[in-house]
Amino acid sequence: MDITFKNVTYIYQPNTPFSHKAIEDxxxxxxxxxxxxxxxHTGSGKSTLIQHxxxxxxxxxxxxxxxxxxxxxxxxxxxxxxxxSRVGVVFQYPEHQLFEETVAKDIAFGPQNxxxxxxxxxxxxxEIIPAVGLNETVLERSPFDLSGGQMRRVAIAGVLAxxxxxxxxxEPTAGLDPRGQKEIMDMFYKLHKEQGLTTILVTHSMEDALxxxxxxxxxxxxxxxMEGTPLEVFNEKDALQSVQLDVPExxxxxxxxxxxxxxxxxxxxxxxxxxxxxxxQIIEGAESR
Amino acid sequence: MNNSLIIGQYVPGNSxxxxxxxxxxxxxxxxxxxxxxxxxxxxSYSLLTVFALTCMFTSKxxxxxxxxxxxxxxxxxxxxxxxxxxxTREGTVILEFWIFEFYSGGLIQGIxxxxxxxxxxxVTSLLTLTTTPxxxxxAIEDMLHPLxxxxxxxxxxxxxxxxxxxxxxxLMQETxxxxxxxxSRGVDFKTGPxxxxxxxxxxxxxxLFVSAFKRAEELAMAMEARGYQGGxxxxxxxxxxxxxxxxxxxxxxxIVVAALLLIRSYS
Amino acid sequence: xSKKLVEFRNVSFRYDEDGPWVLKNxxxxxxxxxxxxxxxHNGSGKSTIAKLxxxxxxxxxxxxxIGGQQVNEESIWSIRKEVGMVFQNPDxxxxxxxxxxxxxxxxxxxxxxxxxxxKRITETLSAVRMQDYRLTEPHRLSGGQKQRVAxxxxxxxxxxxxxxxxxxxxxxxxxxxxxxxxxxEIQESSGLSLITITHDLQEVVQADRVIVMNNGNKWRExxxxxxxxxxxxxxxxxxxxxxxxxxxEELKHAGVSLKSTPLNQEELLEDLWILHSRx
Numbered sequence: 001m002d003i004t005f006k007n008v009t010y011i012y013q014p015n016t017p018f019s020h021k022a023i024e025d026x027x028x029x030x031x032x033x034x035x036x037x038x039x040x041h042t043g044s045g046k047s048t049l050i051q052h053x054x055x056x057x058x059x060x061x062x063x064x065x066x067x068x069x070x071x072x073x074x075x076x077x078x079x080x081x082x083x084x085s086r087v088g089v090v091f092q093y094p095e096h097q098l099f100e101e102t103v104a105k106d107i108a109f110g111p112q113n114x115x116x117x118x119x120x121x122x123x124x125x126x127e128i129i130p131a132v133g134l135n136e137t138v139l140e141r142s143p144f145d146l147s148g149g150q151m152r153r154v155a156i157a158g159v160l161a162x163x164x165x166x167x168x169x170x171e172p173t174a175g176l177d178p179r180g181q182k183e184i185m186d187m188f189y190k191l192h193k194e195q196g197l198t199t200i201l202v203t204h205s206m207e208d209a210l211x212x213x214x215x216x217x218x219x220x221x222x223x224x225x226m227e228g229t230p231l232e233v234f235n236e237k238d239a240l241q242s243v244q245l246d247v248p249e250x251x252x253x254x255x256x257x258x259x260x261x262x263x264x265x266x267x268x269x270x271x272x273x274x275x276x277x278x279x280x281q282i283i284e285g286a287e288s289r
Numbered sequence: 290m291n292n293s294l295i296i297g298q299y300v301p302g303n304s305x306x307x308x309x310x311x312x313x314x315x316x317x318x319x320x321x322x323x324x325x326x327x328x329x330x331x332x333s334y335s336l337l338t339v340f341a342l343t344c345m346f347t348s349k350x351x352x353x354x355x356x357x358x359x360x361x362x363x364x365x366x367x368x369x370x371x372x373x374x375x376x377t378r379e380g381t382v383i384l385e386f387w388i389f390e391f392y393s394g395g396l397i398q399g400i401x402x403x404x405x406x407x408x409x410x411x412v413t414s415l416l417t418l419t420t421t422p423x424x425x426x427x428a429i430e431d432m433l434h435p436l437x438x439x440x441x442x443x444x445x446x447x448x449x450x451x452x453x454x455x456x457x458x459x460l461m462q463e464t465x466x467x468x469x470x471x472x473s474r475g476v477d478f479k480t481g482p483x484x485x486x487x488x489x490x491x492x493x494x495x496x497l498f499v500s501a502f503k504r505a506e507e508l509a510m511a512m513e514a515r516g517y518q519g520g521x522x523x524x525x526x527x528x529x530x531x532x533x534x535x536x537x538x539x540x541x542x543x544i545v546v547a548a549l550l551l552i553r554s555y556s
Numbered sequence: 557x558s559k560k561l562v563e564f565r566n567v568s569f570r571y572d573e574d575g576p577w578v579l580k581n582x583x584x585x586x587x588x589x590x591x592x593x594x595x596x597h598n599g600s601g602k603s604t605i606a607k608l609x610x611x612x613x614x615x616x617x618x619x620x621x622i623g624g625q626q627v628n629e630e631s632i633w634s635i636r637k638e639v640g641m642v643f644q645n646p647d648x649x650x651x652x653x654x655x656x657x658x659x660x661x662x663x664x665x666x667x668x669x670x671x672x673x674x675k676r677i678t679e680t681l682s683a684v685r686m687q688d689y690r691l692t693e694p695h696r697l698s699g700g701q702k703q704r705v706a707x708x709x710x711x712x713x714x715x716x717x718x719x720x721x722x723x724x725x726x727x728x729x730x731x732x733x734x735x736x737x738x739x740x741e742i743q744e745s746s747g748l749s750l751i752t753i754t755h756d757l758q759e760v761v762q763a764d765r766v767i768v769m770n771n772g773n774k775w776r777e778x779x780x781x782x783x784x785x786x787x788x789x790x791x792x793x794x795x796x797x798x799x800x801x802x803x804x805e806e807l808k809h810a811g812v813s814l815k816s817t818p819l820n821q822e823e824l825l826e827d828l829w830i831l832h833s834r835x
Binding site: 041042147148149174175176177178179180182204244246249250252253256257260261272273275276277279280282283284 | 597598599698699725726728729730731755756757794795796799800802803806807809810811812821824825828829831832
């Protein structure tokens, strides 16, 4: 589904002494099938943005359009549930939402709410369990007996079981160890490709944005600071630094290399191996002189 | 979003009322609640009203906060007034209406009781408006101290209160987060038949309890790691101190009480 | 070498009598004024080590000695004076109603006098750069700020060892940097022994020594530089290899004769510069 934000402003507790503008005049577009990364500091408006994607928040001003659903001050979809069945959200630390007696029941909870029949749910669970890297033996266990990493996967399975068209991921790897982080991100990427999802990833990791995203949106204090392909965005080192954001380590290194050696190795998402070869050539070049 | 959160009704300030020792405030309110029932004529009611209003204005708490604090009890105040108006049959009939007769005694009593209520609530809400919950906790711990001799767990009680207060905002944020997550999974908290809505609370409550238990466990461990072994041998950073202003207020209040008793006996 | 402060002698631990061993026959030593990083994947036993150090758990086998005292039921209260701990979740270790109350908590437990408490609160809050937040309530602080308060609370009781048990795991990158900077400054100025427990290899660079845990066993014990050399082995036990280590290796493959293992970008660039200017 295409996603459009048109001059969206969102104010918490408007008309009170505590009113607080979380998003201001934000506009952007995400084409169906895009993997988009949203980056920004804590408090930059990322969480508020996410809540607009499935109608948990409705803009104070402006308009959000998700597929055929329209959200604005005057215009709310009649059936919010329908929108929520098509936009799946994996919140930060999603294992905190588990509550059923068994893993199977918890995964079935979402689809049941959206009126999927039992046979179909059973079928979906069968498919999803291996996809999230779990074993069928966990299905009848209590989710609270599992390890943290397994609980995370169960919670993710619960969102995927609804079969959304848009997948919103709010720092899905927070608190996992490096192997867990990589496994989870690779899994989402695979799903994104295989099922033609539109994926919105909120992350602090520039490395993940570089690796997976087609499009990057940088938020700062509730407004759009920058938007473009990862290459476009991450080559703007100075602009990013002005809002205390880092560039991916690989880009950072190439920048420093340029400062020191006066020679540029342009970054085009090449592998570390290729970069090593470029460096070697520059140094060899010097040697052969 | 976080910054707007206010626990209880405390309105920050630096007025005389704010700076009074919380024990002074609690003691005076305790006695005020008593003497309100001694008032029996216009003069004595006026005296108490003047005292309460003086406290209110000295506190510099904006009137709208005070009115907001009174909203839940307006109904009660008006209800008692009307009840007295209808039920009391003393004095002369001042109005006849259909089958009802209103007596002057009813009117006076109604006003008196309503005023009594109003004063009680005004003064007690002034306490919570000008004193932080943690100050109240400190005061309670200090005032209950003598009960320690009877093995009453005063320190534990106060610690429990202060930790609960400390975790209220945390748990509120958590509730918010979990309800958003479950709403995204298709739970409808706002519409539908009552039965469905009650059922919708389960996916909210279970995770909340699970997390609260986890927090409690971790907090207990952190406290132990920081050397907590109960109230014995502990020192305290927070200190309650009776100042000149407290003594001044006590004397003033004593004068009000004496005057009240005097006025009362002359009626 | 300076004095031995912490010693694990063949320590084994499990939660249940017939459960699996979380820690198996683990031995190591930590010296005064040393920074040791303990690293491992989730469930490798690294956090259990922290809890054993503080007497929150006791080993079934082997013994733990801290400052000459064996850790057991009788000695825990004096051990806890020597060993301060900062945990993972910033919210679940904040006891006080305000920042200063939280810093005071540990001192109150030990009956420190009020004047002394005030003095130490001022000192330790400045050490973690939180002096402007003395009366702030916890829900108005960021995760990184809460963790800095937690560090101040521990410093206030002047321990000999400070343990950070995945204290940065729940923070965003700026919070993580705040904590690592703070910790680095404190270790330098105070002569404290520091044990940082993490799964992030970036955070071990500053340490003097690294202990790598895997499935309850001590897998390696070496300097960060030596650990970085074992790129493939680290991957097989679920850890990430820093970018600089990967690039250095690729450079060697490409025929650039780096002479050492660089720990960070500066060192790598310096090495390359030397090679470059030699010709």
